[in-house]
Each structure stands twice: as C-alpha cells, then as structure tokens.
Amino acid sequence: MGVALAQSVLDDHADLDGRVARPTYDRSKLTTGIVHFGVGGFHRAHEAMYLDRLMNEGDALDWAITGVGVMPHDGRIVETLNAQDGLYTLVLKHPDGTREPRIIGSIRNMLFAPDDPEAVIALMADPQVKIVSLTITEGGYHVNQVTGEFDSRDEGIQHDLADGAVPSTAFGLIVEAIRRRRDAGVTPFTVMSCDNLPGNGHVARKMITAFAELKDPEIAAYMRENVEFPNSMVDRITPVTAPEDIAELSETFGLDDGWPVVCEPFAQWVLQDSFTDGRPSFEDAGVQVVDDVEPYELMKLRLLNCSHQALCYVGYLSGYRYAHEVCNDELFATFLLGYMEKEGSPTLPEVPGVDLDAYRHQLIERFANPEVRDTLARLCMESSDRIPKWLVPVVHHNLAHDGEVERSALVIASWARYAEGVDEQGQPIDVVDRAKDEVMAAAAAQGEDKLAFLRNADFFGDLVGDERFTAAYVAALDSLHENGARATLEARADKDAR
Numbered sequence: 001m002g003v004a005l006a007q008s009v010l011d012d013h014a015d016l017d018g019r020v021a022r023p024t025y026d027r028s029k030l031t032t033g034i035v036h037f038g039v040g041g042f043h044r045a046h047e048a049m050y051l052d053r054l055m056n057e058g059d060a061l062d063w064a065i066t067g068v069g070v071m072p073h074d075g076r077i078v079e080t081l082n083a084q085d086g087l088y089t090l091v092l093k094h095p096d097g098t099r100e101p102r103i104i105g106s107i108r109n110m111l112f113a114p115d116d117p118e119a120v121i122a123l124m125a126d127p128q129v130k131i132v133s134l135t136i137t138e139g140g141y142h143v144n145q146v147t148g149e150f151d152s153r154d155e156g157i158q159h160d161l162a163d164g165a166v167p168s169t170a171f172g173l174i175v176e177a178i179r180r181r182r183d184a185g186v187t188p189f190t191v192m193s194c195d196n197l198p199g200n201g202h203v204a205r206k207m208i209t210a211f212a213e214l215k216d217p218e219i220a221a222y223m224r225e226n227v228e229f230p231n232s233m234v235d236r237i238t239p240v241t242a243p244e245d246i247a248e249l250s251e252t253f254g255l256d257d258g259w260p261v262v263c264e265p266f267a268q269w270v271l272q273d274s275f276t277d278g279r280p281s282f283e284d285a286g287v288q289v290v291d292d293v294e295p296y297e298l299m300k301l302r303l304l305n306c307s308h309q310a311l312c313y314v315g316y317l318s319g320y321r322y323a324h325e326v327c328n329d330e331l332f333a334t335f336l337l338g339y340m341e342k343e344g345s346p347t348l349p350e351v352p353g354v355d356l357d358a359y360r361h362q363l364i365e366r367f368a369n370p371e372v373r374d375t376l377a378r379l380c381m382e383s384s385d386r387i388p389k390w391l392v393p394v395v396h397h398n399l400a401h402d403g404e405v406e407r408s409a410l411v412i413a414s415w416a417r418y419a420e421g422v423d424e425q426g427q428p429i430d431v432v433d434r435a436k437d438e439v440m441a442a443a444a445a446q447g448e449d450k451l452a453f454l455r456n457a458d459f460f461g462d463l464v465g466d467e468r469f470t471a472a473y474v475a476a477l478d479s480l481h482e483n484g485a486r487a488t489l490e491a492r493a494d495k496d497a498r
Helices: 007-012 041-045 047-056 071-084 117-125 155-161 172-186 200-215 217-224 243-253 292-316 324-328 332-348 358-368 378-382 383-390 390-398 406-418 437-448 466-482 485-495
Strands: 032-037 065-069 088-093 099-105 107-112 130-133 188-192 232-235 261-263 268-271 288-290
Touching: 032 047, 032 117, 041 088, 041 261, 041 288, 041 324, 047 065, 047 099, 065 071, 071 107, 088 243, 099 243, 107 117, 117 172, 130 172, 130 243, 155 172, 155 200, 172 200, 172 217, 188 200, 200 217, 200 406, 200 466, 232 292, 268 358, 292 324, 292 332, 292 358, 292 378, 292 383, 292 390, 292 406, 292 485, 324 332, 324 358, 324 378, 332 390, 332 406, 332 485, 390 406, 390 466, 406 437, 406 466, 406 485
Parallel strands: 032 065, 032 130, 065 107, 088 261, 130 188, 268 288
Antiparallel strands: 088 099, 232 268
16 A cells, blocks of 8 residues: 555655655645636646646746536546545656656646536636636537537537526536626636647637527627637647556555556647736746647647558558557558658648657657557547548648648548458457448448448548549558558558659
8 A cells, every 4th residue: 555645645745755756836825726627637637737837836826726527427536636635646658668757736626516516606707717728528519510510409508508597517607607707897717728629719719609699698799709718739648547557656656546647758738829817827837829829730630640540540450459569660650751741741831840850750759659558449439530620631732732642542541441340350340430330331332332432522522533532542442452451551661662
C-alpha cells in the first residue's frame, strides 16, 4: 500500500517519493476562476496541467478550476477527485519506458450537477468566474451530422427547453448562468471549447446560442453580442487509464491515486486570443496564443489525423494491432512521411512558427512510442466520420492543383478493404462505425463493382467521377486484394525510389 493522495500528504510532507513532483504553491489561496464541464483524462492532461504550470510560477492562483460532472457516469470522477481534495497524478510515459509523475493541484473541487444544479449555476453566475471551458466530446454539441445545425432531439435538451425546467445539461446550465449575470449587470464569462473538433469555438457558439434561441431569444441575442467563444487546437495522446497504471503508480512510486492520468510527453495547445473578461497568461505556460487558429488546426487534421488513417487500416490488415508497431516498421513509417510530405503538406497555408519538416518527423516519433499503446482498432473506428472530414478535402485540393493523390487513394482503398470485415490472416474484423451496415455493404459489392465503395456521395462527393483518382484507387484496391497491404506499400516505396 502506498500513501493515499490528499492535501494532507502535501501539507505534512508525508513519506512521498522524491521522484513525484508536486505543487509548489499554497493551494489554500486558490480561488475559482474557471468552471470546467467534462473533467476526463484529456482535460487533466491538458488545460489543468497548463494552469498548474502557471501556478507553480506563482501566477494564476485566482484562475483555479472547479470541475462539473453532468452525466450519470461523471459521478465517479466527482467522488474520486473530491476525496483527493482535487489532486491527481499526471504520469508522462516516455518512449524509453521511464515514467514522470507530477501531482497536479489546479482543480479546487468538483460539483455533480444532477445532485445540485443550483450550486453549479450560482458558481458560474459569480463574477469571479470568468471562463467556462468544455471537453464534452463532439457528441456533446448536438450537431446534426446531415444539416450541420443544432439537433434538439436529445432527451436532456428537451427537458431543459421546457418552461420552468431546472437545467440538467451543460447547455442549459450555461445559458441560465449567463441570464443571471446579465440580469445582475455582471460581464458574461468566456465559453472556451477544448474539444478535438474543427472550429470548436465556432461550433460551441452556434450550438449553444441555437439552444438559447429556443429557450429565450433575448438571451440568445445577448450572447451573440457579448459572449466570446475562442477557437482552439488541442493535441496530446491520452489513453484511457488502465488498472495497471494505477497499480504501477502505487508499486513504483508509493502513491495511491484513485484515478491518475497517463499521457505522452508531447502537448500542444493553440488558442485564439478572444476572451470576454480576461484570461490567465497561458502563453507563459507554453500555450500558443494566436489571432487565427485555423492554420494550426488544418496542420493537425491533415498531418496527424490523416496519418492515423494512413497507418491504421494497412497496419491492421498486415497483422499489427498497435500504432507503435506500425510506426517502428520502416516501410510503414516511410509511407506515412511520403503522404505527409507529398500530399498533406501541400494543402496547408503557412503555419506561423512551425517547422513542418520537424513536425512531420515528430509525429512519427510520437506514434512510435511503445508506452502509449494506442490500438489500431481505436484508430479504425468511426471511419465514416473521419475520412470524409479529414482526408477527402486533401484529395479535392490536390486534384484541383494537379497535386499527387496516389497515397490518399491507397488510404481510402485500405479502408474499403478493411470494411470487408476480414484481415489478411482470415480473422474477422469488428468494424465499428455509425454507418457500419452501409459501409460494409459497399465493401461487399467490390467484387462486382470496383468503385462501389466510392459511390457514396455523402462520404466522397464526386470523386467517383474523377478518372485520375479512380485509376489510382482501383490500382491500390486490386493490389491490396491480390498482394496484401505490405506488398502494396513495398511497391509504393519502389516507385518513390525511382
């Protein structure tokens, strides 16, 4: 048994392993300046970590976080962190197997909205709270995937829209708090999305004000005029905490933490400098505070995200099961770099302050970290949401500008081959996708029609009508069927070498 994590451990200088870094600031002086919805692993590896950096420099003590749980499953994190006085351990997993643990102290406490929604609203209505931040997942924004508009059909949203309802959703709680601040003459807080979706600030603005429009059009108009929703680009591989991670922390460092967070050493946060009522000096903690996030966002989508798709299907078909296995194979790593250099990067605008060549190689190093153990099955999930948004725009751009598309065609062909539901060893593949039936039916039809998979205009637009692309696609699909993924990449490497 190790030492149970709590404030008393820090105050009493209990027998805590000297290798565990801890807050150097007086946590009794913290006041809440940020309320955060969705205190999962990513928030604790990212925003809370950056604030802890500032606090260790003696800054931002009035920007501490109170976390809010809204969903029933949030009860566990609320209970765990409150029992630990808001403290938790962030463990960096370095590629050489070393661990770097740090106790993070920037979260003051947690509230569970289902138990006391009034406490959440009252706190957000308090003038000392200046930012409400979000990691509520893409689904938490209630975007209709067909129309792009607000989808109000969610049961919780319908509840909150009823006259006199006590708010139960993040949207309902936020809008009610803004209403109270307006009525009291208090400047509204900034709504800061940290979710991993393009234009997250624009999405948050559109969806939350659309909810407000249905609830109270006057509040919606007020929000459009007075509330800032900055965009941000967030990046850090943060796997789900496993029981082995909890055990390792206890056995190696003598610290019992009910819910530590593990992540890669790399972290990036690019944040639009657009705030309603001030912000912490995030730039002093390593955040890139900029006027326009879009170039960085496109860089991540078209290099990191697309590279995940470029490695996951061919890797899985070849028999690999983890991203690090694929990226430690020179053949696959060379293919990824070829995609990034020849097809992804030419579609990007200038990215201020970024050396793209170094970024591309750094991505390969990150993916190759064997300690992160990111599964290919996870990367292959929900491809019908990912490929159309991430890779298809790259193809369209390169076709329009006479750029290269053969590697992108191979990636899409490898998805089509993967969607047949069996790998090259004859083992079944569990295809996980919201459009699974549609995707697998198209893949099954490829024996009769080699372009069957490309005929879905919702996914691919008019690509099926472009002869240059379809020629590359059919050649890749034929090779995957006849020769397998590895031999297909070897042929690609031979062609590049000539």
